[in-house]
Amino acid sequence: MKVFSSSLPPPFPVIMGPTASGKSFLALQLAEKYDGEIISADSMQIYKGLDVGTAKPTKEERAKIPHHLLDIIDITEKYDVFAFRDAAEKAVKEIRERGKLPVIAGGTGLYMRAIMYGLDELPSSPELRKSLDEKYDNEEKFPELVAIMEEKAPADAEAFRSHRRKLIRAYEVLLLTGKEMTFLQQAWKREPRKDAQSFVLVWENSVLKERIALRCRQMLESSWIEEAESFIKNGLLSSPTAWQVLGYRQIGQYLAGMLKKEELFEKISIATWQYARRQNTWFRTQHPEAIRISMQNKNSFRDAERVVMKFSAKE
RNA sequence: GGUGGGGUUGCAGAGUGGCCAAAUGCAGUAGACUGUAAAUCUACCGUCCCUGACUUCAGUGGUUCGAAUCCACUCCCCACCA
Numbered sequence A: 001m002k003v004f005s006s007s008l009p010p011p012f013p014v015i016m017g018p019t020a021s022g023k024s025f026l027a028l029q030l031a032e033k034y035d036g037e038i039i040s041a042d043s044m045q046i047y048k049g050l051d052v053g054t055a056k057p058t059k060e061e062r063a064k065i066p067h068h069l070l071d072i073i074d075i076t077e078k079y080d081v082f083a084f085r086d087a088a089e090k091a092v093k094e095i096r097e098r099g100k101l102p103v104i105a106g107g108t109g110l111y112m113r114a115i116m117y118g119l120d121e122l123p124s125s126p127e128l129r130k131s132l133d134e135k136y137d138n139e140e141k142f143p144e145l146v147a148i149m150e151e152k153a154p155a156d157a158e159a160f161r162s163h164r165r166k167l168i169r170a171y172e173v174l175l176l177t178g179k180e181m182t183f184l185q186q187a188w189k190r191e192p193r194k195d196a197q198s199f200v201l202v203w204e205n206s207v208l209k210e211r212i213a214l215r216c217r218q219m220l221e222s223s224w225i226e227e228a229e230s231f232i233k234n235g236l237l238s239s240p241t242a243w244q245v246l247g248y249r250q251i252g253q254y255l256a257g258m259l260k261k262e263e264l265f266e267k268i269s270i271a272t273w274q275y276a277r278r279q280n281t282w283f284r285t286q287h288p289e290a291i292r293i294s295m296q297n298k299n300s301f302r303d304a305e306r307v308v309m310k311f312s313a314k315e
Numbered sequence B: 001g002g003u004g005g006g007g008u009u010g011c012a013g014a015g016u017g018g019c020c021a022a023a024u025g026c027a028g029u030a031g032a033c034u035g036u037a038a039a040u041c042u043a044c045c046g047u048c049c050c051u052g053a054c055u056u057c058a059g060u061g062g063u064u065c066g067a068a069u070c071c072a073c074u075c076c077c078c079a080c081c082a
Helices: A023-033 A059-064 A081-097 A109-117 A126-136 A142-152 A154-160 A164-177 A181-185 A205-221 A224-233 A248-255 A261-286 A300-311
Strands: A012-016 A036-040 A101-106 A196-203 A291-295
Touching (some): A012 A300, A023 A059, A023 A101, A036 A081, A081 A109, A101 A109, A109 A196, A109 A261, A126 A142, A126 A164, A142 A154, A142 A164, A154 A181, A164 A181, A196 A205, A196 A261, A196 A300, A205 A224, A205 A261, A224 A248, A248 A261, A291 A300
Parallel strands (some): A012 A196, A196 A291
């Protein structure tokens, strides 16, 4: 059966879902069966060496199926959505040129939206931004920026007054374009791309919570603590962007004797759960284009695979 | 058995006569999100017929116009002494 017009390439699947929802597993199954390659859309798995803590696909899995955008930068480097978008689009193009099926899987909402809806080009100036960060990215001076913005860009000031980073970026954009961020945002695109179909893996809260707890336990019992110790020694917690990874900070507290092992487990499970909920909110509200696949247990993966293939690439 | 300190809304923990449905933190729930996003931020968070009403601060009974706050007894917890 032919579902798609021959002039268009079949849509490739984009799998999203909260942590521990089984995205990677599903992506792997799909890639194996349909001659695909996987593109990871994960803001932390891009870092070299953060393996256990980010539940990165194993060496074996990666040997079986090519994975892209894993281990591409060092924790000392900065990364952002635009860099991701460019890298991901390039990977999609190359995989297609090889005649293979791109399968995107990941949990970083913003990155997912960048793929499905694109990003709107806004000017940026690393030098300007750097100086603005140095000046205003602290408790004491930030109020001055708020005052400036209230004067020059009241709508932005209102929208971002409690988001330091966002207000600084808004100021950067204001200086570069003379326009308010909130004004520019009105013109941003809202249509999802046509050459991909996105899916969200949806688990019932209680079940997902259990999966998360189980996985946190396993991660802590394997070599996560050692991994964290060595990365913390190498400055992970004061790195430009990688410091934001979940869990490593808590392990640092444990290593410093501030937490008992069980408390560490509790803290990490809770933080991971909170993260999963934010992800679910994102996918629910930011991705109306996505097909929601309800998951009950391990058997659901078979059904999920069927759903994905029905709506995306043809067999 | 004796002495002292306690029992507060899921947890921790303020509050010692009215401004208390009760600070604050945590957890929980909903939401926001375009160059740091596994981050950051917002709202709600006793019950209800929800711009007001009702039931709460171990229990019972008092004092008082009025109590989580004062008194008495009861039950429980902790510390120390025996």
